[in-house]
Amino acid sequence: MEVIKKHFFSDISVMLGRSMRHIFRSMDTIITVTIMPIAMMLLFVYVLGGAIQTGTDNYVNYLLPGIMLISIANGIGYVSFRLFTDLQQGIFDRFHSMPIARSAPLWGHVLTSLVSNAISVVVIILVALIMGFHSSAGVLSWLAVVCILALFTLALTWIAVIAALSAKSVDGASVVAYPLHLLPLISSAFVPTKSMPSAVRAFTENQPVTSIVETIRALLLGQPVGNDIWIALAWCVGIMLVAYFFAMRTYKKRL
Amino acid sequence: MVPTDTAISVNGLEKSFKDLKVLKKIDFKVKKGSIFALLGPNGAGKTTTIKILSTLLKPDKGNARVSGFDVIIQSDQVRGEISLTGQYAAVDEILTGRENLQMIGKLRHLSDVNKKAEELLARFDLLDAADRPVSTYSGGMRRRLDLAMSLLGSPSVIFLDEPTTGLDPQSRLTMWEIIKNLKDSGITVFLTTQHLEEADQLADRIAILNDGKIVAKGSAAELKKMLPHGHIELKFSDEKDLQSVGNLLADYETNLNKEIRTLVIVTDGSIKQMTDILKQLETAEVDITEFTQKPPTLEDVFLSIISKKEGK
Numbered sequence: 001m002e003v004i005k006k007h008f009f010s011d012i013s014v015m016l017g018r019s020m021r022h023i024f025r026s027m028d029t030i031i032t033v034t035i036m037p038i039a040m041m042l043l044f045v046y047v048l049g050g051a052i053q054t055g056t057d058n059y060v061n062y063l064l065p066g067i068m069l070i071s072i073a074n075g076i077g078y079v080s081f082r083l084f085t086d087l088q089q090g091i092f093d094r095f096h097s098m099p100i101a102r103s104a105p106l107w108g109h110v111l112t113s114l115v116s117n118a119i120s121v122v123v124i125i126l127v128a129l130i131m132g133f134h135s136s137a138g139v140l141s142w143l144a145v146v147c148i149l150a151l152f153t154l155a156l157t158w159i160a161v162i163a164a165l166s167a168k169s170v171d172g173a174s175v176v177a178y179p180l181h182l183l184p185l186i187s188s189a190f191v192p193t194k195s196m197p198s199a200v201r202a203f204t205e206n207q208p209v210t211s212i213v214e215t216i217r218a219l220l221l222g223q224p225v226g227n228d229i230w231i232a233l234a235w236c237v238g239i240m241l242v243a244y245f246f247a248m249r250t251y252k253k254r255l
Numbered sequence: 256m257v258p259t260d261t262a263i264s265v266n267g268l269e270k271s272f273k274d275l276k277v278l279k280k281i282d283f284k285v286k287k288g289s290i291f292a293l294l295g296p297n298g299a300g301k302t303t304t305i306k307i308l309s310t311l312l313k314p315d316k317g318n319a320r321v322s323g324f325d326v327i328i329q330s331d332q333v334r335g336e337i338s339l340t341g342q343y344a345a346v347d348e349i350l351t352g353r354e355n356l357q358m359i360g361k362l363r364h365l366s367d368v369n370k371k372a373e374e375l376l377a378r379f380d381l382l383d384a385a386d387r388p389v390s391t392y393s394g395g396m397r398r399r400l401d402l403a404m405s406l407l408g409s410p411s412v413i414f415l416d417e418p419t420t421g422l423d424p425q426s427r428l429t430m431w432e433i434i435k436n437l438k439d440s441g442i443t444v445f446l447t448t449q450h451l452e453e454a455d456q457l458a459d460r461i462a463i464l465n466d467g468k469i470v471a472k473g474s475a476a477e478l479k480k481m482l483p484h485g486h487i488e489l490k491f492s493d494e495k496d497l498q499s500v501g502n503l504l505a506d507y508e509t510n511l512n513k514e515i516r517t518l519v520i521v522t523d524g525s526i527k528q529m530t531d532i533l534k535q536l537e538t539a540e541v542d543i544t545e546f547t548q549k550p551p552t553l554e555d556v557f558l559s560i561i562s563k564k565e566g567k
Binding site: 007010011014017018021022025026089090091093094095096097098099100 | 361
């Protein structure tokens with residue numbers, strides 16, 4: 001048992017290396033999580049942006065937080081897909097019959113989700129910089145942005161884990177991603193909520209993505225974050241804890 | 256206490272899934288360094304037994320020890336002693352053969368992972384395909400890679416769940432050679448199979464599992480004594496001929512099927528009986544369209560063993 005604990009982190013890093021190879025060898029994944037959000041950013045800034053009144057002089061600055069969240073939400077479907085495939089193909093049985101911690105394969109997937117999303121977000125920020133994004137945020141504000149994005153990723157990842165563990169088919173495992181794709185679109189990620197009809201506005205202003213987007217935008221632009229940061233954190237941490245609890249319960253029951 | 260020459264011992268193992276009893280009190284022992292085959296049809300409980308022994312499932316009742324360690328209480332120690340090769344080659348499709356081996360080597364915390372991977376690739380004739388993704392491998396290559404992965408970390412017991420299912424005859428023979436070599440290097444092999452011939456070829460001891468119970472165990476030679484020796488099947492073009500031959504061979508145990516005009520004769524496999532049957536057929540001057548001699552199938556074995564038990 002001691003030996004197994006000692007190697008826990010090195011085992012997870014082996015799992016991480018494996019899943020990262022899966023991602024880099026899947027054109028489909030790279031397109032969906034990185035190229036698509038970048039294409040959307042180009043489309044919104046250079047085609048539609050001129051017609052959108054956001055009250056900021058630089059639309060890239062306004063748009064970037066939402067694009068980052070879309071990229072993360074797009075990546076989530078692949079987390080379920082990869083985990084589900086592992087369970088189906090028997091490679092989890094192989095891992096579980098080896099002297100490694102039972103939860104190591106699962107944590108490998110969770111860590112992969114964090115690392116791969118971090119990579120695509122960095123790529124997106126680099127493209128945004130070329131497109132004229134600029135931030136007056138200091139180190140602390142950037143750290144806060146990183147924390148919020150990581151918590152958002154973890155919250156969605158654990159939801160994806162539940163989906164993969166309880167799904168009967170690949171389609172069932174990936175379907176979790178669709179509602180998550182929509183949330184950033186029905187938020188203040190692209191346009192201010194002011195312009196929306198009151199029913200839609202009530203929804204957008206009270207769903208998690210809006211407060212997260214508003215917080216990140218304020219942090220990056222060096223504006224006061226107000227209450228939004230606490231609402232954003234409460235959403236992320238709340239969803240993460242509940243999803244983690246149910247995911248772990250399903251994992252232990254299943255294996 | 257378990258004697259030290261015992262690699263696996265199973266006592267009164269029971270397992271149910273909901274209302275379905277899959278294992279109903281099974282017992283057996285496997286000697287260290289031997290090949291043990293668990294023979295049985297689909298759904299007999301073979302995979303469940305392997306999953307319990309490889310710590311993937313917990314039994315409802317009974318206990319099992321692998322290399323002296325209890326599979327429930329000392330599961331971590333058991334995992335350090337074993338390797339599992341599941342029914343469907345548990346390899347990573349996206350990684351290359353070499354990367355698969357390196358991954359398992361790292362998870363076993365071996366030194367010299369690259370060198371060991373190279374050795375195994377050579378030993379299992381996979382060097383040419385080493386740097387191709389596994390998704391391009393044939394069934395036989397996958398199985399070989401699967402087994403190579405199982406050998407990393409020098410396990411003392413290897414579990415093979417239907418190691419040749421779905422393989423072509425050539426790959427099956429290669430697999431048999433590999434399994435025999437494992438035994439020669441001192442590893443205890445526990446395998447499951449649906450094929451009597453496979454158990455016969457490989458195993459030192461065989462246990463026959465049917466419907467969650469062990470119905471017979473022993474060496475291949477011992478079990479064969481319990482088996483029927485197959486049967487002869489005759490096909491006729493004319494129903495009258497069928498009937499008359501049926502009457503002619505009334506001394507034998509026969510089964511007459513009018514619909515497909517077939518007569519099945521159970522024999523003891525001796526030349527004497529065969530000559531007698533053939534002579535009688537010759538004198539009868541009937542038109543036989545097909546003559547086949549069938550070796551005993553697994554089904555015959557079960558039927559024979561079960562009917563003997565019921566006869567007692």
